Amino acid sequence: MRPLRFVALGDSLTQGIGDPVGDGWRGWAALLADGLGPAADFTNLAVSGAQTRDVLERQTPAALALRPDLVSVVIGVNDTLRCTFDIHAVAARLDTVYAAFRAQGTGLLTACLPDPGAMLGLPGSLARPLARRQRAVNTVVHALSERYEAVHLHACEGAWLTDRAMWSADRLHPGERGHRQLAVRFHALLAEAGLSTGPGPSPEPEFPVPTRSASLFWLATKGTAWVARRCTDLLPQLLALAMAEVRHKARGTSGRLDLSASAAVASALAALTVGEQAEAA
Template identity: 65%
Template structure:
């Protein structure tokens, strides 16, 4: 498993450690009585560059039959966001794993601004970036025949029961839903012989106090880690949003600029 905190399992704590959807899915791949070798390389905060430069070489050495590559949200939270660079990195990782014989698992993801409920001037730039990332993921998933799970749909983003207190990561119910979704798609291809992961949580739900503590600690930690990098850039982007609304042009020029950058990114990768 390659990626960031989503694949690391953040939000689904079992016996003092993160579990998440990946081991739940792994348990349902092989028929009863058989074991599945499993390697999770995902690390919280990972960027596409981390996946390409650090995780992918280890994954290739493992020679997996299945490989999930789910990354991109952290890239959208950086002032250095570059959709063409992300597309090239992701294309390289998927191409290498595909050539090595791995069946690929990918997912499109909701944008952080929507999940955190940020005000529109702050949320729109992040949404624009995540739409571009998802478009790249969709195109590359089709190119390499990946098993693709749509996690940006309203059914996922609007069901609060799927998400942990920090609103950035799934809770146990959400991770189980991700595992079940991938299992269903793999079973349709004849690639999952075991039982589907249970959808209902087995761990007791966090108390209100525990949820508030996680929200305070995780939310504050996230803000501190991002404030020196993302916040100044995000404020500049929000200022651009407000200026366009003030002069009557609205988001159209910014949307067009993002579409042009996306088109260039897709041309650079899909045209090779």
């Protein structure tokens, strides 16, 4: 009997940014792989900056070819940071990805994530549009995870979000302790589902926490460039969204923005159901 084969898909979170080991990154998925059973076969296809389109078009075909027993699909934050954000497209892509793995008999691991505006500490008028987008993505992930019987981690809330010891200098990626926290929680869910047989990852860091000077150096040399690349695309639209927030607040109609976002999510999920019914017919 071959060892369990685990493939991880996603963006910089799953790639392991924030948990440096040697000249590369380790991250929660690699930590989790060590606890999945004797000599588990692990492949990490996650790439920094990836969006749901990248997972669908590039990572999923490569993963399907490996015929994994378990696949993690943790994605969506980068979609919220783009002016092209469309919850209908996000939902359709995730539905296609999840369905492809389940059709192959692969166990599916998913998670909902915190909104980037809150993690970065942006002002309210800038943070609220991003929070609304991330809530929309999380709602879709919740619904599709239930539809495809995924093992789902609710990681968008909890004390770990406000514990600075869990996060790296950029405030968007977990540090080693945060990656370990994710691995521990995923492992517990998989053990409960009978999908992991090895010992759980340790929650305690293996390496010293980076010094303040090291963190500032990372921000200056790499972190700032990372944020700049995203903001070049997002900033013009984010400013427009922020102005809309201000106008609605002044008029006392802020609730309309939330209602509009909820309606878009409902429409996106309904479209998937209609499509599924049409295929069945």
